[in-house]
Amino acid sequence: MAATAASAMAHQMPPMAIPAMPRIRPPRLxxxxxxxxxxxxxxVSPNHPSAKWVQGKWRTGNSKAVKNKRATQDIQVAKALRHQTHGLDIYAYRHIRTNQVVYSLTRTLQENKVLTQLLYHGKKTVPSSVRNDMWTPYFSIHFPPTPAGALEGLFAFQKLRELSTQRQLSPPENLIRATQEDIDVVKSKLGSPTTLQEMAARDELQGKIPKLNEILPKKLRAQKLMDQKATSVADAAFVLDWILSGPSPWERVTTVAKKRAIKASESSGRTVARLGKVRKEIEQKAAEIRRRASLAVESLADGDRASLRLTFDAIHQLSMEHRSIISEKGDKLDDPDTQLSVDLDNLREFEPAGTKVKVNRKEPLALQRQQRRATLAAENNAFKERIQTAKYAEHEAIKDWFQHNETPSTETGSLWESVSLARENALDTYDTQQKMSKLAAAGEVETGSKPDNTPKTETVQSSLSALKPDWATEPRSVKMYWADVNDGLFASSWPRNVVHGSLAPFGVAKAWTWAPHLDEAGSLITDSPRVKVAKVVGKSVHVMGSSLDDGWVTEEMLQGGKRPPVWAEPPPPPPVPQEDVQVEYQRLDESATSPRRDPAVFHDEDIVVEERRQGLWARVRRMFGR
Known part of the structure; x- marks a missing residue:
């Protein structure tokens, strides 16, 4: 009984709580x-030459930390080089099955940038990932390597994506209504005409074939909305005409710089301090980007144990994307001069010359800021009013155009040509009115004369065109390369400043190497037996190529070395003279003793033609003379 009582007591006693173990956390930074x-x-560095300073420790070259840093460094260098030419190039890719078109700022497809452009139209219309083998280069647009070109490229990239999205989310009625062609497509998928008659007799076609001018079924409607092969070309022509008919490159850059200056002058003290802090962060980030980009065009310094060399694949990828030749050592790109850099975050040098403000430095900062705002208020208001005048004229021109026309371009002209003319007329009228108002305020309208010692009045237009760089006076042009030049016919017209060309089918990587120095006759030159040449070391169809005529991709590579040899009938043998008959007999005797060739094979210098061998019964008939 004692044992029973002890066991029962153990079950009746409440369990004792075990104290929680304290969680040990690393010290917070x-x-x-x-x-x-x-x-x-x-x-002090270790004597081992392969030791690298990675993640606060000395590590060997085969450690996981070094491999992870090298992979991260490759991505950072690629992004840094792309940042230098951000906005100058636009690349369009087409899906080979659905004809969907996506736009990119790089020569390679990036999954996180592509999937955001694919809209949902039903089941299986948006893939879970991007397959490179399903996307092919369609066309590319290249703007001049200037700040204005970068601004125009980013504007075109934004408008192309907006037009594509708008057409899919708010399509025109004629795109989603059933036509006779759509009805024929649906009938062909249901079966043969006999099958359709049998289904109609059994009343099974109800709701399967759309009626004329009826909303298309969901699946067929999705196919038509995703097919952007023709509409993307029309959008490109529309946007390029919009840009090339708009303000000049110099006016576009100075306008952006002036707007930033006005926003900074009208900000409060706290906002100015915050913007100054943000500007310092931007400068630090820009310096870091330049340092990362230098890793691709400069060799590592002696004793630099904190930086790593780029990998073989990264160097080849950068050579394809930026058309740069790899150095002999294979650790960097050997032509950094071709890397153009455009910084849109710093446009202060393009700010137009305005009124010089003089304030009393002894007064408080708040009072100085108020004096500066009061002095610049008239100039800033005039600039804003000028911009609004141009916008109002553009809107009125667009309304007037579509009241008389249904399409953006006709045989007599285009929409943006009329908009450009209306904007220029409005700006000329505004500048003239401003000048006359200043003369009237000075009391010089009545006399009509102007003293020689009076300073010349400056308008907003004159301040915008103070000192122009070389690219501001050059003629405007945009280059456009096509995988198939005939695709450009999808657009009804193109601006005059657009230069069309063919697109290389793949990207090519080149490296410097040494080759024998031969003259035109093919003999070796003894004075300099070796010469430095650029040799193709790799190519990829997943990297969009450059122009077909720029010489970067050779003609032999485009042909692929698969051109068949040109066969020509061999000339008849010359007649044999009488004195050489004995020699010919001797040759025949030698040929009789030599091993015989297969008679079923015809041998030639460049081509081998195999004749059809005779069968068993053919040889039997030949034995009997048949």
Missing amino acids: LKGEPHPNNAPMPP
């Missing part, structure tokens, strides 16, 4: 405290 992985490299 305070704000501004450097992370251990970012610790600076000590001055």
Whole structure:
């Protein structure tokens, strides 16, 4: 009984709570405290040559930390080089099955940039990932390597995506209504005419065939909305005409710079301080981007253990994307001069010359800011009014155009030509009125004369065109390369400043190498037996190529070395002279003793033609003389 009582008592006693074990956490880093992985490299380095300072420690070249940093560094360098030419190039890719068109700012497809452009039209219309083998280059647009070209490229990229999205989300009625062609397509998928008659007799066609001018079925409607092969070309022509008929490149850049200056002058003290802090961060980021880009065009310094060399695949990819030749060592790109850099974050040098403001430095900052605003208020208001005048004229011209026309371009002209003419007339009228108002305020309208010692009045237009760089006076042109030049016919017309060309079918990587120096006759030159040449070391169809006529891709590569040899009938043998008959007999005897060739094969210098061999019964008939 004692044992029973003891066991029962154990079950009746409440369980004792086990105290929780304290969770040991690493010490938290305070704000501004450097992370251990970012610790600076000590001055004394180990004797091992492959040791690298990675994540705050000395590590060997085969460690996982070094491999991860090398992979991260490759991505950072590629992004840094793309940042230098951001907005100058637009690349369009087409889906080979659905004819969907997406736009990119790089020569390679990026999954996170492409999937956001694919809209949902039903089941299986948006893939889970991007397959490179399903997308092919369609066309590319290249703007001049100037700040204005970068602004125009980003504007075109934005408008192309907006037009594509608008057409899919708000399609025109004629695109989603059933036509006779759509009805024939649906009938062909249901079966043969006999099958359709049998289904009609059994009353099974109800709701399967759309009626004329009826809303298309969901699946067929999705196919028509996703087919952007023709509409994307029309959008490109429309946007390029919009840009090339708009303000000049110099006016576009100075307008953006002036707007930024006005916004900074009208901001409060806290906003100015915050913008100054943001500007410093932008400058630091720009310096970091330049440092990363230098890793691709400069060799590592002796004793630099904190930086790593780019991988073989990364160097080849950069050579394809930027058309740069790899150095002999294979660790960098050997022509950094071709890397153009356009910085849109810093346009202060393009700000138009305005009124010089003089304030009393002894007064408080708030009072100085008020004086500066009061002095610049008239000039800023005049600039804003000028911009609004141009916009109003453009809107009125667009309304007037579509009241008389249904399409943006006709045989007599285009929409943007009339808009450009209306804007220029409105700006000329506004500048004239401003000048006359200034003369009237000075009391010079009545006399009609102007003293020689009076300073010349400056309008907003004159301040915008103060000192222009070389690219501001050059003629405007945009280059456009096509995978198939005939696709450009989808647009009814193109602007005059657009230069069309063919697109290379793949990207090519080149590297410097040494080859024998031969003259025109093919003999070796003894003075300089070796010469440095650029050799093709790789190509990829997943990297959009450049122009077909720029010489980067050779003609032999485009042909692929698969051109068949040109066969020509061999000339008849010359007549044999009488004195050489004995020699010919001797040759025949030698040929009789030599091993015989297969008679079923005809041998030639460049081509081999195999004749059809005779069968068993053919040889039997030949034995009997048949």
